Amino acid sequence: DIQMTQSPSSLSASVGDRVTITCRASQSISRYLNWYQQKPGKAPRLLIHAASSLQSGVPSRFSGSGSETDYTLTISSLQPEDFATYYCQQSNNIPYTFGQGTKIEIK
Amino acid sequence: QVQLQESGPGLVKPSETLSLTCTVSGGSVGISSYYWAWIRQSPGQGLEWIASVFYTGTTYYNPSLKSRVSISVDTSNNQFSLKLTSVTAADAAVFYCVRQQIAAENFDLWGQGTLVTVSS
Numbered sequence: 001d002i003q004m005t006q007s008p009s010s011l012s013a014s015v016g017d018r019v020t021i022t023c024r025a026s027q028s029i030s031r032y033l034n035w036y037q038q039k040p041g042k043a044p045r046l047l048i049h050a051a052s053s054l055q056s057g058v059p060s061r062f063s064g065s066g067s068e069t070d071y072t073l074t075i076s077s078l079q080p081e082d083f084a085t086y087y088c089q090q091s092n093n094i095p096y097t098f099g100q101g102t103k104i105e106i107k
Numbered sequence: 108q109v110q111l112q113e114s115g116p117g118l119v120k121p122s123e124t125l126s127l128t129c130t131v132s133g134g135s136v137g138i139s140s141y142y143w144a145w146i147r148q149s150p151g152q153g154l155e156w157i158a159s160v161f162y163t164g165t166t167y168y169n170p171s172l173k174s175r176v177s178i179s180v181d182t183s184n185n186q187f188s189l190k191l192t193s194v195t196a197a198d199a200a201v202f203y204c205v206r207q208q209i210a211a212e213n214f215d216l217w218g219q220g221t222l223v224t225v226s227s
Contacts (some may be wrong), residue, residue, distance in 0.1 A: 001171075008109035015145055034213040043203055044154070087154060091212035095169040098154040 002026050002090050006099035012107040019075045021102045023088035028068045032092035035064055035073045038101075039084045047086075048073065078104070109134035111204045118224050119198075125191040125223055129204030136185050137162040138163035142207040143180060143187040144214065149200035159207055160187055199225045 003026040013019050023033065031051040036044035046055045048064035053073055061076045075082055083106055089098040115127035124202055129143070153161040158168045158178040166178050172191070182185040191198060202223055206216040 011134040029131075032212060034211075036214075043220050044214070046213055046215045049208075049213040053211075055215065073112070089154070089214070094167055095171065096212075098156075100153050 004099040005088040029090045029092035147200035155212040
């Protein structure tokens with residue numbers, strides 16, 4: 001199985017901050033990398049697919065980049081509704097696997 | 108718009124079979140653009156993909172669960188289902204039914220999730 005490792009596991013930030021989350025795969029996943037946002041008690045929501053393509057309806061402050069094994073999710077200016085947990089997921093190989101999550105908390 | 112809704116028992120006894128159904132409304136499971144999947148989330152295991160099914164009945168399973176899992180689709184009722192046999196406490200989780208885009212292989216639409224507890 002491909003292991004997905006996110007860092008950090010959690011971070012504290014303020015509204016307006018620029019935030020970057022990193023996801024590293026245990027082998028190359030050729031940009032088959034998706035990012036999800038999850039709020040407490042809710043299902044995950046797809047934000048970014050294919051490493052850098054913004055899902056329809058997702059604000060443009062979210063962006064993704066990366067290649068091979070290393071990927072990042074950036075929130076350019078953190079908004080109150082962005083405090084949540086974020087997960088990366090690879091779809092290059094079966095079984096599809098997720099990172100352990102990064103929780104963004106209010107500073 | 109398309110919505111997914113999980114249904115099934117919230118409590119299953121150890122060694123028994125967990126059975127869940129996902130009803131798709133506002134759209135059809137018979138669309139060639141999508142697979143239909145089950146994903147579970149537990150505090151200990153995080154998010155775990157379980158299986159996916161195409162409307163033709165083609166299936167893909169997580170090898171770690173393959174011996175205990177069966178996924179199926181019912182196009183006449185616009186549903187798909189999951190069976191997990193010989194459950195233990197480790198199988199307790201929130202189970203999500205999910206739409207999976209074939210081209211991008213992402214999970215773009217999720218049900219609200221259903222909590223399954225394993226206890227005698």
